[in-house]
Amino acid sequence: MANDTTDDGSSDDPKSDRKARRAARKSAASGATARDPAARAATRERRAAKRAERAEGKGEGEGAATGKGQRRGRRAATAGSAEAGTDAEAGAKRGAGARAAKRERRSAAAGEGTSAEAATDERRARRSAVRAERRAAGGGSEGARRDRRAVRAARGSAATGNAAMGEGKRGYLEVGKASQAGIEVSDGLYARFATLAIEVATDHFLRHLDGKGTLGATTKATILDGLAAGRELGLFGRGGIREHDFVNLSVLAALVKPELYVESGVFRGSSLFAFHRSKDVRRIVAIDPDLSALKFRDEDGERTRYVTDQDFSQIDFGAVPSRALVYFDDHVSTTKRIMEAADKGFGTLVFDDSFGLTGMARQQMPSTPTLPFILHHDRLEVGDVVAWSTERRRFEFKVTDELMDELSTARERIDRVVPFPNLFDYMANPYDLPIVGGEKALVLLK
Ligand SMILES: C[S@@+](CC[C@H](N)C(=O)[O-])C[C@H]1O[C@@H](n2cnc3c(N)ncnc32)[C@H](O)[C@@H]1O
Structure with a gap:
């Protein structure tokens, strides 16, 4: 999950963006009056969703999945989706399943539909649904903030060569597994x-x-x-x-x-x-x-x-x-x-x-x-x-x-x-x- 989130809190995952936009639209359509804060929020969300759509269209046109417009749109849509909560979660699950089915249909139409590919698609869809579920549960929460901090810390330590110690060789040091503390000297x-x-x-x-x-x-x-x-x-x-x-x-x-x-x-x-x-x-x-x-x-x-x-x-x-x-x-x-x-x-x-x-x-x-x-x-x-x-x-x-x-x-x-x-x-x-x-x-x- 940590890899799905960028430093500024927006998502790099276009699927989650679409999910967020759907949630934003749904929230906007929920019928609040123009004068109350909920109505104003809904208007903001609608605009955000439109901006996101425009940005996506532009990004696709240029083949730039991480273009500036798209990022702006995604941020807006993500902000809009923060209040959408469980709707977004359910929508995300449905969306992931539908996308998997669509991929399968496309593959079948192109005559490439082997069962192995279908299984891979299914796995992808499941993973994507789990990720979306986690994001919906933790979006904007302390949990999500912790994840973002962890990503930043990991990036920082990787940059300084201090990555968390795993097994393997590090210069003159060989790192392996142990089950109890001790020391041996030849x-x-x-x-x-x-x-x-x-x-x-x-x-x-x-x-x-x-x-x-x-x-x-x-x-x-x-x-x-x-x-x-x-x-x-x-x-x-x-x-x-x-x-x-x-x-x-x-x-x-x-x-x-x-x-x-x-x-x-x-x-x-x-x-x-x-x-x-x-x-x-x-x-x-x-x-x-x-x-x-x-x-x-x-x-x-x-x-x-x-x-x-x-x-x-x-x-x-x-x-x-x-x-x-x-x-x-x-x-x-x-x-x-x-x-x-x-x-x-x-x-x-x-x-x-x-x-x-x-x-x-x-x-x-x-x-x-x-x-x-x-x-x-x-x-x-x-x-x-x-x-x-x-x-x-x-x-x-x-x-x-x-x-x-x-x-x-x-x-x-x-x-x-x-x-x-x-x-x-x-x-x-x-x-x-x-x-x-x-x-x-x-x-x-x-
Ligand atoms: C930390 S141990 C000693 C360790 C020991 N020097 C060694 O290297 O194995 C402390 C000992 O002091 C003993 N002790 C307690 N009161 C004492 C006293 N009044 N006179 C002498 N020994 C005492 C305890 O029975 C205990 O065995």
Whole structure:
């Protein structure tokens, strides 16, 4: 239907024009008096119909189906037909049938009347009747306007080479069918770009930690092996970390070489796995009230302590070595965790999900107050509110006097914050991952 209508709203289809003129004549003949608006409209329609007829005669004479006179006539007739509604619809149907019959008669007279041609004529007549019906139903309505807009949009995008994407080849891109979202990268490219990601992460952390150097080939190969092993275990996905952050954590493990690694919020163990695979990590404490989803266990029972009945705040870690790292992914307040870690003697922390405004409003249980609020607490005022909703629940975060004190105390403990680098350019993530940024940060305490 969209192809039947031109930009200015008139029709390119001569059949519809005749239908419209018939409707206009019928409407004009309906007997309204000369003084009332209906009568004036009828007069206008009669004139329009005459103009259309004249235009058609001229157009046919010149063999110009889209001549100026004809277009003018068609517009006039179309305007006249707008009020004719169902009459036009019925007339159109009758007209299409009659035209098909006429074509058949002509063909028969010329001795060309094969049954195939008759069938084609019939099909044409049916299609024409359907089109006319649709036009009569939507003429001048919002539906018709939408169609015209769609035609214009399609023409515009075709002109700029932006046609709606179909299947086939487009430059270097092959477009095919799929039934579910996903991403695959060929093995060689995956390995080369993952290695690049390791190097980018190493540079990033070293720069922010005032360090120099690079990771050796063996360490890089170990991280690549870890990615493959993690994929095999089904570690990377919703609820856990993704491959790019496995690279970030593995690089941190290789650079910090923590003697003690503590993780609060273990779930299936995707982040734990990065430290679990590091030979430099001597002792691990894995804390989660529910460790039933954990996908692996340390074979060396001595190295890892699994804790389900105590919170981080309640655990006695003894003398904390200088090279120790705590990873918080437990959705507990970031200020609370900073104070507790500092009191226990930890100086190197990693926070997951300690988002700013956009990220926190995508969480059902953000670790509020999160890092951006701690770092920029001087921009907050008592009474400030952040509220957000999912389809089922509403969340509200309110700034109080007590919170302001907590934020400034936590801020005092922080030496620097190093956001995790964004490795999305080198590590492919599937469609379902919302790209928010700022989801993980290394926090160094004074
Ligand atoms: C987002 S998941 C952790 C994902 C995990 N880091 C991974 O990469 O697979 C959050 C976990 O925090 C745990 N959790 C909730 N409250 C906690 C608490 N007070 N201490 C430690 N873990 C907690 C939940 O049971 C849940 O398994």
